[in-house]
Amino acid sequence: VIWMTQSPSLLSASTGDRVTISCRMSQGISSYLAWYQQKPGKAPELLIYAASTLQSGVPSRFSGSGSGTDFTLTISCLQSEDFATYYCQQYYSFPWTFGQGTKVEIK
Amino acid sequence: QVQLVQSGAEVKKPGASVKVSCKVSGYTLTELSMHWVRQAPGKGLEWMGGFDPEDGETIYAQKFQGRVTMTEDTSTDTAYMELSSLRSEDTAVYYCATDSKATLDAFDIWGQGTMVTVSS
Numbered sequence: 001v002i003w004m005t006q007s008p009s010l011l012s013a014s015t016g017d018r019v020t021i022s023c024r025m026s027q028g029i030s031s032y033l034a035w036y037q038q039k040p041g042k043a044p045e046l047l048i049y050a051a052s053t054l055q056s057g058v059p060s061r062f063s064g065s066g067s068g069t070d071f072t073l074t075i076s077c078l079q080s081e082d083f084a085t086y087y088c089q090q091y092y093s094f095p096w097t098f099g100q101g102t103k104v105e106i107k
Numbered sequence: 108q109v110q111l112v113q114s115g116a117e118v119k120k121p122g123a124s125v126k127v128s129c130k131v132s133g134y135t136l137t138e139l140s141m142h143w144v145r146q147a148p149g150k151g152l153e154w155m156g157g158f159d160p161e162d163g164e165t166i167y168a169q170k171f172q173g174r175v176t177m178t179e180d181t182s183t184d185t186a187y188m189e190l191s192s193l194r195s196e197d198t199a200v201y202y203c204a205t206d207s208k209a210t211l212d213a214f215d216i217w218g219q220g221t222m223v224t225v226s227s
Contacts, residue, residue: 001167034154034213043220044152049213058211074226087152091212094159094166096142096153 002026002090006099012107017078021102025069029092036087055080109133109207111218118224124191127221129203136157141186145199193225
């Protein structure tokens with residue numbers, strides 16, 4: 001099983017801030033990593049796949065980087081609609097696993 | 108455009124079973140690899156299992172082995188997830204999810220979720 005450590009679990013920020021979320025794997029997963037955004041009462045939405053590829057329709061202020069064991073999601077200029085919970089997910093090997101989640105709240 | 112439409116909310120007693128459906132439109136089920144993810148109230152996402160096209164088999168998370176069965180009816184393009192021996196900890200929203208072949212296995216298509224409540 002590949003263990004994932006996502007941090008921080010809670011991030012307080014203001015509109016316009018640059019925020020970074022980290023995801024660390026217990027073993028290398030190449031670039032088989034995705035990032036999702038989830039708002040209350042809704043299904044998750046894909047933001048980034050293959051570690052750094054922006055999903056169609058996702059604003060360019062979102063970016064992903066990393067490979068192997070260390071990955072980062074960056075929101076360059078936080079907007080009001082970005083306050084949500086974010087999850088990383090590895091799909092390199094079964095069982096696929098999700099990070100614990102990062103809630104981005106208004107400071 | 109792939110869409111996944113799930114069955115409605117369920118309330119079950121401890122020890123019972125629940126079967127959640129996920130109807131595919133826009134693609135045929137045989138073109139997709141369906142997975143199931145659950146989320147307990149206030150908690151994170153948990154992958155339960157899904158289809159591995161390399162082996163042609165369904166893989167289940169160890170935690171659910173022996174209690175979960177994922178099946179497909181290709182005549183109606185409907186996937187099913189059945190969870191047995193329910194306990195209160197199984198209270199959660201259950202999602203079906205898949206990739207539309209454009210996102211290299213990452214889940215770009217999700218069902219709306221089915222709330223399953225386990226209570227005596």
